[in-house]
Amino acid sequence: MSKFMSNRRRFLGQLGAGASLLTLAACDSFDDWLGIGDPLPDFLRKANVLTREAQRAIQGPAPMAREYPASAIREGQRPNGSTDPQTADYLAVRQNDFAGYRLQVTGLVDSPLSLSLDELRSMPSRTQITRHDCVEGWSCIAQWTGVQLSRVLDRAGVKPAARYVVFRCYDPMEATPSGHALYYESIDFIDARHPQTILAYGLNGQTLPIANGAPLRVRIERQLGYKMAKYIRAIEIVDSFAKIAGGNGGYWEDRGYDWYAGS
């Protein structure tokens, strides 16, 4: 009994000492090294290249994201990010059901394009029921209809030096001294030429709503939602995105998010 008492006393004393040690290690002691542009997160971010290469290695040549049956559509596609852009340019183009809209295809192409919605709709279409995964963690299954990006690229003719497809968008993000920063994103040609990568103009059997990126948004089914630019104004084919905006290949990438968003 006395052995038990002394055990217990020693136990409780050591427990208290241990607990006070643990409280010293508070998480905010790391904050000073983790700001945007600090060397430590830039170093840790190099793991994203490993992630991309590893995923591409296990994916093989033509892996498709899972497509679901119609019964899997159980609710509307949750709108996220910009849902109702209010810039003058967008308000002008959305008049008369986007009758005046033209998708510009520029950059390292043989023949720059300016395509109306009717022209895009008259090209062969692809319809797919896929799962949208937000970087925040939620998922939503919906049916998307559009033209494969590869068909648009082929029509324009991509020059050999091309390495990335940049999506220029209408939706304004945060205010900057030179006006609003507009959303932009970029992908490489592995994803650009993937059969499920489409410029979508239809959602769940209807015309793509404004909240979900009308008139045109891109679906990149093996990456997260922030790669799938909405309100696409132009597609620019480039050999480097180093000189575009913050130089990291996307609006969120310029704010610390990984360029490859397959995980």
Next chain:
Amino acid sequence: MADSQEAKRTRLFHRQSAWTRVTHWIWAVTLFFMVTSGLQIFNAHPILYFGRQSGFGDKQYLGPQAGYGNRQFDNKVLDIHAERRGDTIIGVTSIFGHDFDTSGFLGKSGSNDQPIFQGFPAWATIPSYYDLATGRVIHFFFAWILVATWCVWLFASLINGHLWHDIVPKARDLRRLPRDIVSHLRLKFPHGRSYNVLQKLSYAAILIIVIPGMILTGLTMSPGVDAAWPWLLDLFGGRQTARLLHFCGMLVIVVFFVVHIVMVIAAGPINEMRSMITGWYRGDPEAAGEEV
């Protein structure tokens, strides 16, 4: 007095191989950053669902748009949020629709003057402020370290026999289980060369089930991996169930950590720390002989 008497009754022996010690400390650091950055990521959407997608249920998430139909559904398992009750705002943790006031910890934290409305409080996340991008960068960096460490540990433990001799519980161990539970409850811990059966069971559960399970459920949340290995979605019953299991695995790891620290302190922190740093452990000669 106890020390000199104990020294006569006990002797030093080499208990932990270098592989075990090095991987142990890498795990300690890695799991610390994985849990804290994981909670940072969780705070971006502190709701867990069952199945392949997220049923948003109530209309507050819904904007004006076509294509909705009237088939809203709700498959929430856990929902941490803040809500107004009278003239105050409280933190609410809702589990299967049952609400609990968790103000001060979940949903609402910080001080009364400067309340913070987020899932887990600032002291539990890295960075302490909301920064999903950096949380993800930290999480994936250490995820690679975790995978590499687990592979090294498994390989070394298979080769040097640590896995079979020390970790996998045998029938003989399981027969000792009731006696071992009683002695733990009396705060009397065997100090043999081998792990006791409760140690074996908990280490085996963490190293062979929970950590591989965390890696696989983590991969299932990746749309890129899902395209390559769609069987992961079937194995775990969908991306959102995988996310739920990933969260539950985190809870198991945190509980394991707390119990582990308590046990180290209770069993003699100097001796336990020495064995995990130098490999040398002071234990009962008879216990050591019996178990070898």
